[in-house]
Amino acid sequence: MPVHEVEALLRERILILDGAMGTMIQRYKLDEAAFRGTRFQQWAKDLKGHNDLLNVTQPAVIEAIHRQYLEAGADIIETNTFNSQSVSLSDYGMEELGYELSKAGAECARRAVAAVTAAQPARRCFVAGAIGPTTKTSSISTDSNDAAARGTTFPELVRAYAEQVRGLLDGGVDLLLVETIFDTLNAKAAFFAIQQLFAEGARQVPIMASVTFIQAGSNRGFSGQTVEGFWNSISHVPLLSVGMNCALGPKEMRPLIEELSQLAPIYVSSHPNAGLPNPLLPTGFPETPDSLAPQLREWAQNGWLNIVGGCCGTTPDHIRSIADAVRGVSPRRPGTVEPYLRLSGLEALTVRPESNFVNVGERTNITGSPAFSKLILAGDYDKALTVARQQVEGGAQVIDINMDEGMLDSTAAMQKFLRLLAAESDIARVPIMVDSSKWEVIEEGLRNMQGKGIVNSISLKEGEAKFLEQARLIRRYGAAMVVMAFDERGQADSLPRRIEICERSYRLLTTQVGVPPQDIIFDP
Known part of the structure; x- marks a missing residue:
């Protein structure tokens, strides 16, 4: 479906998202044999609980659940593909099934939409391809003895997600929803x-995002980011909407969704759990349709919502009550934000016109700090982190990290230092400036920063093609950039030359790459 259909509806009213898939699957009381089906009868690992596999072994069950949500009033249904990528599927030895399960999940949802809209021709319903967080983390160590260890890596995740997205698009989804972001x-x-596939010619659909905050009473997520820090980290993505889901019930999520609705200049969604889990209750969750819906209606009346639904513990009855509760309530009107440079580590940093000089700590630059260089070359990363900590404690708002040293594997050093730094919340709260004359080192830095940092630097020294290629990648990674006054003729040696090069760089970045002007920092 064309993008404008979704956006046109969002301007008219609050859209309804579906509820929990897992909760509904549990109602069918499927046994091991049902999960296996015929095809996987001899599979070596237990498969009960592998819900995404039902897209191919029990597609009628998944399609029926989708239809129940559509009949309850959902405008958008999510595919049963939360773990349909190789990283998560490795738990079952099914890494090769990412594309197949994703495509099959999209096709199940499409059949449900076709059946419902055939009976109700006036309905407009959409399929969102559900893309979960995987079962591993790339920014937090899972090894108590090695803070730099990771369960997965950025390149591995990109490959896994690309395969999943290809399956979802080929299966016919209208939207892509990156959800339960922890x-x-x-x-x-x-x-x-997603953006890489779009650039390569894949069918483009609107992208949605939804983050998970796990601790009641805290405005920090699993990895330690604040709400604003999270938003700044993903604000480079051309999103249709951003929202929150899972982990928390409406009472606990309320202040967080209020904050997000005030920050984001795009549509906002929310699909909370039916309260905090309680295994003693029949559904495992305390919120009933009658208790959940009025709370979400209040959010809508406060002007916080454009899309609303339910997560764990919710059912078609919850969605029906939510749809009834928000019917007629005006949708939130996305606001505008000032075009300021907005960065983040765990916390946000906004550079405003009235801001004083931004202090960039450069003692973690191996080319400019003999003490730091000595520590890194000796492999004493613990003491090197102390240098970073001292800078933050001394007032540095950004930390410049440079590992360019001929006797060092600079790429490996950048990776290790950033991963160790991520475990130190008192340091990681500020944005990072990845500083190198080597593109492979810069890119490794970008692959290990969950926040929005700065690249230092790029220039026209190697020509327009290389400049634009690197700028597009920096933008796709989600960083601001320092631009040097160099071009094919060398470094600017006069004021007119500085102006000439900076004007040319600015024009290329803003018109051909789409870099917001506030994300360009000139070093003439």
């Missing part, structure tokens, strides 16, 4: 994969 770096890999 690790912003994982999500950035998903967005990178």
Whole structure:
């Protein structure tokens, strides 16, 4: 479906998202044999609970659940593909099924939409391809003995997500929903994969994002980012909407969705759990349709919502009540934000006209700090982190990290230092400036930053083609950039030459790459 159909509806009213898939699957009480079907009867691992596999072994069940949500009033249904990528599927030894399960999941949802719209021709219903966070994290260590260890890497995630997205698009989804984001770096890999596919000619559809905050009473997510820090980290993506889902019930999510609705200049969604889990209750969750819907109606009346639905513990009855509750309530009108430079580590940094000089700590630059260089060359990363900590404590708002040293594997050093730094919340709260004369080192830095940092630097020294290629990748990774006054003729040696090169760079970046002017920092 054309993009404008979704956006036209969003301007008219609040759209209804579906509810939990897992909760509904549990009602069918499927046993191991049902999950296996005929095809996987001899599979070596247990498959009960592998819900995405039902797209191919029990497609009628999945299609029936989709139809129940559509009949309850959902405008958007999510595919049953939360874990349909190789990283998560490796738990079952099914890494090769990412594309197939994603495509089959999209086709199940499409059949449900076709059946419902055939009976109700006036209905306009959409299929959102559900893209989960995977079962691994790329920004947090899972090894208590090695803070630099990671369960997965950015390139591995990009490959896995690209395969999943290809399947979802080939299966006919109208939207892509990167949801239950608990690790912003994982999500950035998903967005990178989507934008890469679009650039390669794949069918383009609107992109939605939804983050998960896991601790009641806290405005920090699983990886430690604040709401604003998260938003700044993904604001480079051309999103249709941003929202929150899972982990929390409406009472706990309320202040977080209020904050997000005030920050984001795009449509906002929310699909909370039916309260906090309680295994003693019949559904495992306390919120009934009658108790959940009025709370979400209040959010809508406050002007916080454009899309609303339910996550864990919700059912078609919850969605029907929510649809009834928000019917007639005006949708939130996205606001505008000032075009300021907005960065983030775990916390946000906004550079406003009235801001004083931004302090960039450069003692973690191996080319300019003999003490730091000595520590890194000796492999003493713990003491090197102390240097970074001292800079933040001394007032640095951004930390410049440079590992360009002939006796060092600079790419490996950049990776290790950034991963270790990510475990130190008192340091990681500020944005990172990745500083190198080597593109492969810069790119490794970008692959290990969950926040929105700065690249230092790029220039026209190697010509327009290389300049534009690097700028597009920096933009896709989600960073601001320092631009040097160099071109094919060398470094600018006069004021007119500086102006000439900077004007040319600015024009190329803004017109051919789409870089917001506020994300361009000139170093003439």
